[in-house]
Amino acid sequence: MEMRTTALIFLAFVAYAQSADNQIVRARLESCPGCSLNRLPEVRAFVYEDIPKYENVEWKKISGAPPELIFLNDADEEMERYFLDRLNRDECNKLLQSKGFKHKEDTKEL
Template sequence: MWLPLLLFGLFQPLLGYEINWEKLEKMARGKVELNRLKEVKAFVQEDIPLYHNLEMKHIPGADPELVLISSHYEELERIPLTEMKRNEINQLLSDLGFYKKESNDAPVPPEFQMAPAKTIKQETPVVEEGKVKEVEDNREEL
């Protein structure tokens, strides 16, 4: 009798919001819009500064939302945070690929600089070593 209730309780956060991965392929940034809720407020004040590429935008009277944005600043999706607890929001951001630093001033590893954006094919041509050196030499002459 208790086992099904316990299992349901453990998997409840996973059932709370289903991520549409197809819609989020171009995601590069996110922002949280906040009202006054204790769990969300604690997340905003203590956890948001630790996340790379996540910023807070305060809109008075608005319900808190996580707004997922592409690298071209196109809105991809809005996820309501009103009913979520702090640990559920952190788990959601982790699932989405946001990098969380150990402290505010901790550096972000190079492989996470563009997180949560997916790997983008290199659009600029690779410059040969000799040509790069020529450009550097020209700069020194100026």
């Protein structure tokens, strides 16, 4: 009986550790800063105006790359990837928010 309890505790610990590795903690938008974004005005507005407002989201500028949003775990491993070329600005924001991303807090002092 004691061996079974120890085994169950060990399995629970392993499952918990693995689930922490699979949790999305940051996002990276990869896109060309010009060409493909110029043809997608809604996505361009999302990239230039909305992305900087989010915590743990960065923009990696890659010449010629179509806009993609990549969700990463704590080990910087890719968990999910979404092409943004068929989304509008609101859908792009909802995608980030659906994964738990929030706007940065206003740091201006009154």
